[in-house]
Amino acid sequence: MAKSDQELPEGFRQLKTQVAGHTFEESNAEAVGLLQDSKAGCVLKPLGKPECGERELRFYESLAEAGASGDNDLLALLRGHVPRFYGPLKLVVNRRERTFLRLEDLTRSYAKPCVMDVKMGKRTWDPESSPNKRKVEEAKYVMCKQKLGLCLPGFQVYLPKEEHTQETTILRHGKDYGKSLNVEGFKQTMALFFNASTSDSKSRRAGCELLLKEVLRQLQEILAWFQRQRLLHFYASSLLICYDYSRLADPPKPLINGYHQNDDDPATWVRVKMIDFAHVYPAEQGLPDENYMFGLQSLIEVVQSILHR
Structure with a gap:
């Protein structure tokens, strides 16, 4: 079929x-x-x-x-x-x-949706997994997962076809690409996804900076929640990072007091959300979810490095 x-x-x-x-x-x-x-x-x-x-x-x-x-x-x-x-x-x-x-539908209003799934944590098997399941999970995405606590099952991104043009092309990669990445390859892919390498025009550079700052703000809010909570541990859960490429070349302009008008709020075209909750368990011994937080802190550091390079 x-x-x-x-x-x-x-x-x-x-x-x-x-x-x-x-x-x-x-x-x-x-x-x-x-x-x-x-x-x-x-x-x-x-x-x-x-x-x-x-x-x-x-x-x-x-x-x-x-x-x-x-x-x-x-x-x-x-x-x-x-x-x-x-x-x-x-x-x-x-x-x-x-x-x-x-x-x-997180990208419903997006003209050119860029979407990335990032799986969180060094450990992606849950407490009820069989020895074989653990072995299978530990063999996946080894290079990135053990060093960063992150792996990349897939993404799509709009990229400019050529410099100084409005034409775009879509790049899509799945889990086979993600499994091939080492740490440096993961960082380069993140920069590519955020169009940090293609921001040739002044307006697109400004849009890219706003995008990265908004992603960081949302990631840090999620981290702050994890630092407080002792309720749950999340295994094989992902973050979905979404943004509208069409807003990069026309980023919202901040007001004098540093705030955006509602229509210009970057949170309307940049979203970072937790997804995939088939392996959520009560926190063991009331301990924090260090596994998820390790990946989250790594991701924050990667995005910060792209912003400040």
Whole structure:
């Protein structure tokens, strides 16, 4: 079955900006990727294996309930760093009923969406993993994962076709590219993704600087949350970094007092959100999630190095 021949419910289509995770496969009707409901502004993520899918659904539901009774204020704070959750939905895809999570479409308003999935932590296997699963996970992305606590399952980025031109081309890479990266290659790829190497015009350089500063601000907010929380440990979870390339050449201008007007707020075209919660567990012995924070601090350092080079 060709990807274009997938049997999807009316009003839904495959998500074009999906860069990682399970996808639709031409040779396997059982393989289902992310869907998009553009009318409702939602992305639909299929639940994975029963135990993983239920765990991820419970996580989103616990976030939705947090703070309602004054409890779990830390969980309520986390909601701002996670795509909005609109509940589960059953759909028939390829003649089989499946359950999906309805999530906010982070790039819905973007003219030229650049998207990167960065998996966090040296350890990507959860406490219930079999010895074989641990071995498989530890063999993936070894060069970057052990030194940075980061790996790169996939990304897409718009790049200028030539210097001093408005024409663009799209570069897409998946997990095979990410697995080939060493530390220096990872840093170079991050600079490429942020268009830090292609900012030839003054306005695009200004836009790139604003982009990097906004990414850093959001990363540091997520780190501040992790430094406080002792509730959960996140395994094989990712950060999704998104921005609209079309805003790079026309960055919002700061006001005299240093604030942006609402329409010019970089948070409207730059988003860093936590995703993938199939392997979230209660914190062991009430300890901080050092594994996730190690990767997060590495990512902050990489982005800072690009900004200040």
